[in-house]
Amino acid sequence: MDLAPTATLPAETTETAQRPGTLLLAGRVLRPLALSLDALRAYPAVTSASFDLRCYTTQRFIRTVEPYRGVLLTELLGNAGLRCEVHGEFKRMIFVATGHDGYAVPFTWHELFNTPVGKQVMVAYECGGAPLTEADGAPVLFSGADLVPAPRHVKRLARIDVRLLAP
Numbered sequence: 001m002d003l004a005p006t007a008t009l010p011a012e013t014t015e016t017a018q019r020p021g022t023l024l025l026a027g028r029v030l031r032p033l034a035l036s037l038d039a040l041r042a043y044p045a046v047t048s049a050s051f052d053l054r055c056y057t058t059q060r061f062i063r064t065v066e067p068y069r070g071v072l073l074t075e076l077l078g079n080a081g082l083r084c085e086v087h088g089e090f091k092r093m094i095f096v097a098t099g100h101d102g103y104a105v106p107f108t109w110h111e112l113f114n115t116p117v118g119k120q121v122m123v124a125y126e127c128g129g130a131p132l133t134e135a136d137g138a139p140v141l142f143s144g145a146d147l148v149p150a151p152r153h154v155k156r157l158a159r160i161d162v163r164l165l166a167p
Contacts, residue, residue, distance in 0.1 A: 020100060020134045020156060021037050021134040021138055021139070022035065022036055022158075023040070023123060023139050023157055023158065023159065023160065024158065024159040024160070025076055025077070025080050025159070025160045025162070026160075026161060026162070027161040027162035027163055028082060028093060028162040028163060029080035029083055030081030030082070030083050031080050031081055032080065033076065033079065033080050035076070037125050037131075037132075037134075037138055037139060040123060040139060041125055043075055043076070043079075044072075044075060045069055045070065046069070046070065046071070046072055046122055047067050047068065047069045048067050048068040048069075048120065048122065049144070050064060050065060050066050050067050050128075051064070051065055051144070051149055052064050052065075053065050053149060053150055053153065054148065054149075054150060055150060056148050056150050056151045065149075066128025068122060068126065068127055068140065068142050068144075069124060069125065069126035069127075069129075070123050070124035070126065070139070070140075070142070071122060071123050071125075072118070072119070072121065072122055073097075073107070073112060073118070073121040073123060073141070073160070074112055074113060074118050074119075076160070077095070077160075077162070083162075089164060090109055092109070092164055092165040092167070093108070093109040093162055093163065093164055094106050094107065094108050094109070094162075094163050094164075094165060095108075095109075095112065095160055095161070095163075096160070096161045096163060097141045097152075097154050097159075097160050098154075098157075098158055098159050098160075098161070099154045099156045099158055100156040100158045101156065103154060104154075105141070105143075105151065105152040105154055107121065107143075107152075116145055117143065117146075119145075120143065120144030120145040121142070121144070121145075121152075122141070122144070123139050123140070123141055123157060124138070124139060124140040124141075125138055125139055125140075127140075134156075137155030138156075139157045140153070140154065140155050140157060141157045
C-alpha cells in the first residue's frame with residue numbers, strides 16, 4: 001500500500017509532542033497540533049458507556065472500564081483541517097493513531113465521517129469521573145463502536161498521522 005508523504009512540524013512542536021501526555025496531530029493537515037491534556041479538555045466533551053475490556057484473541061476478561069470522557073477524534077481533525085490538493089481526495093485518507101510504545105491502529109475517512117463509528121471514537125482525558133494522568137496512560141484513544149474494544153484501545157496516545165492512500 002502506497003502512502004503519500006506526511007508533513008513535518010517545526011522542531012519545537014515535535015519536541016513538545018514527544019512528552020508523555022501530549023498528543024501530536026500531523027501529516028496531511030492544514031494546522032498541525034500538539035495538544036496537552038489541558039488543551040484536550042477545552043474541546044466539547046463526549047462520554048462513553050462503561051465496557052468490559054477483553055483480550056481480542058482469547059476473549060479473556062481484563063477489566064471493566066468506567067465511562068470515558070474526552071473529545072471526538074473528528075472534532076480534533078476538524079480543528080486541524082484536512083489538506084486536500086485534489087477535489088475528493090479526503091475520501092482516500094487514513095488516520096493512524098500511535099501510542100508511545102509504538103502500538104498503532106488505523107481508521108479510514110469513511111469510517112470516521114461516514115458511519116456511526118466516528119461518533120464514538122474519542123481521545124479520553126477522564127475515566128469514571130476522575131481525570132486521567134500520564135501515569136494512568138492519558139491520553140487514551142477509544143473506539144466505542146467496535147465489537148471488541150481492546151484492539152483500538154490505545155493508552156499513552158502519542159500521535160495521529162493523517163495519510164493519503166495513493167490512487
